[in-house]
Amino acid sequence: xxxxxxxxxxxxxxxxxxxxxxxxxxxxxxxxxxxxxxxxxxxxxxxxxxxxxxxxxxxxxxxxxxxxxxxxxxxxxxxxxxxxxxxxxxxxxxxxxxxxxxxxxxxxxxxxxxxxxxxxxxxxxxxxxxxxxxxxxxxxxxxxxxxxxxxxxxxxxxxxxxxxxxxxxxxxxxxxxxxxxxxxxxxxxxxxxxxxxxxxxxxxxxxxxxxxxxxxxxxxxxxxxxxxxxxxxxxxxxxxxxxxxxxxxxxxxxxxxxxxxxxxxxxxxxxxxxxxxxxxxxxxxxxxxxxxxxxxxxxxxxxxxxxxxxxxxxxxxxxxxxxxxxxxxxxxxxxxxxxxxxxxxxxxxxxxxxxxxxxxxxxxxxxxxxxxxxxxxxxxxxxxxxxxxxxxxxxxxxxxxxxxxxxxxxxxxxxxxxxxxxxxxxxxxxxxxxxxxxxxxx
Ligand code: S3P
Numbered sequence: 001x002x003x004x005x006x007x008x009x010x011x012x013x014x015x016x017x018x019x020x021x022x023x024x025x026x027x028x029x030x031x032x033x034x035x036x037x038x039x040x041x042x043x044x045x046x047x048x049x050x051x052x053x054x055x056x057x058x059x060x061x062x063x064x065x066x067x068x069x070x071x072x073x074x075x076x077x078x079x080x081x082x083x084x085x086x087x088x089x090x091x092x093x094x095x096x097x098x099x100x101x102x103x104x105x106x107x108x109x110x111x112x113x114x115x116x117x118x119x120x121x122x123x124x125x126x127x128x129x130x131x132x133x134x135x136x137x138x139x140x141x142x143x144x145x146x147x148x149x150x151x152x153x154x155x156x157x158x159x160x161x162x163x164x165x166x167x168x169x170x171x172x173x174x175x176x177x178x179x180x181x182x183x184x185x186x187x188x189x190x191x192x193x194x195x196x197x198x199x200x201x202x203x204x205x206x207x208x209x210x211x212x213x214x215x216x217x218x219x220x221x222x223x224x225x226x227x228x229x230x231x232x233x234x235x236x237x238x239x240x241x242x243x244x245x246x247x248x249x250x251x252x253x254x255x256x257x258x259x260x261x262x263x264x265x266x267x268x269x270x271x272x273x274x275x276x277x278x279x280x281x282x283x284x285x286x287x288x289x290x291x292x293x294x295x296x297x298x299x300x301x302x303x304x305x306x307x308x309x310x311x312x313x314x315x316x317x318x319x320x321x322x323x324x325x326x327x328x329x330x331x332x333x334x335x336x337x338x339x340x341x342x343x344x345x346x347x348x349x350x351x352x353x354x355x356x357x358x359x360x361x362x363x364x365x366x367x368x369x370x371x372x373x374x375x376x377x378x379x380x381x382x383x384x385x386x387x388x389x390x391x392x393x394x395x396x397x398x399x400x401x402x403x404x405x406x407x408x409x410x411x412x413x414x415x416x417x418x419x420x421x422x423x424x425x426x427x428x429x430x431x432x433x434x435x436x437x438x439x440x441x442x
Pocket of ligand 1: 029
């Protein structure tokens with residue numbers, strides 16, 4: 001990160017959360033809207049698109065491959081689809097910033113193109129494991145080179161003919177599943193992916209919205225190559241992963257009451273609600289409805305006392321991005337919270353087990369990292385300084401910790417909050433967190 005990008009958050013202790021809040025659009029759905037809209041026949045109109053750096057990286061990647069994309073107003077995107085075979089070779093390597101979703105899903109699409117591409121990212125993305133997609137794509141006939149450690153850059157060779165495979169995923173990963181299904185659109189025959197546990201199914205739902213048939217039974221998802229995507233209109237719900245910080249913040253402060261509007265509550269994403277409810281949080285889903293193939297609801301959260309729990313492993317893939325926030329709830333709960341079966345957290349935007357444990361301990365909490373999770377004794381936060389290691393969700397999680405801290409919390413390296421949650425600091429202040437942003441501190 002450049003010196004001029006350095007951003008420190010300074011969160012004042014105390015406060016309650018109140019009011020109606022609409023967090024920005026869902027990141028996973030925003031990526032997929034651009035990808036399928038670009039590959040569709042016709043014009044796709046999107047509302048509620050996340051204007052965060054990650055989904056914008058996907059948008060710019062398709063612009064670099066000749067897709068015309070208009071942005072007529074906040075959250076509005078108009079994509080002039082070029083059809084499955086209409087992409088053009090980009091003039092240079094495609095830079096995807098911090099976005100693992102962009103890189104893994106794009107590799108599935110690009111493996112089937114007639115031209116070569118190179119995918120790169122920032123320092124964090126350049127260390128993330130890519131073999132999980134390049135190996136099964138290779139079995140389909142793709143040729144993708146990685147660095148020796150199986151990390152980016154990805155050099156994707158064009159002009160390959162892909163054949164459908166039957167793939168049993170060793171890790172529960174929606175990104176791997178999606179990369180293979182997207183490659184499967186171009187492959188001969190049928191491509192089937194079996195998941196060891198349910199993961200977010202936005203790709204499957206959105207393929208259906210674009211009129212591409214998807215077979216799903218008992219954890220096995222299949223697509224047949226050779227059809228076409230029909231352009232559509234999409235409304236992206238608010239991102240439950242962004243809402244999670246306010247859910248936790250409200251849940252852990254007695255007297256708080258917030259209403260999070262139009263949040264995506266797809267059952268493959270609601271692990272955080274299940275976990276917080278098990279901890280005793282008062283969370284209600286209101287006006288549940290279906291919008292553009294995705295379940296949405298308004299979520300009301302009232303503050304109270306939380307208790308420590310053993311987190312059910314079945315909820316881990318359903319809450320995979322929410323553990324930084326869940327760890328803050330556990331630190332404020334009465335008793336011990338135990339997380340197991342979550343080794344995937346070690347290969348996210350940062351090693352979220354180590355980085356969160358370090359931050360919790362710096363603030364006076366007894367947190368013991370394990371290979372696949374963490375043991376947290378509920379206690380009291382004191383003020384102090386933590387390093388987010390450029391991980392957006394860690395920066396936002398420690399911001400909410402200030403609500404229950406006895407002193408100011410300073411959080412380093414917060415510029416990447418813009419990857420998923422542009423405007424977080426203003427919304428946090430409006431809701432009741434005393435947050436200042438200091439761009440002058442490294
Ligand atoms: C995502 C899937 C998840 C999640 C990531 C977004 C997606 O990753 O952590 O933030 O949009 O498919 P994995 O599928 O690798 O667990």
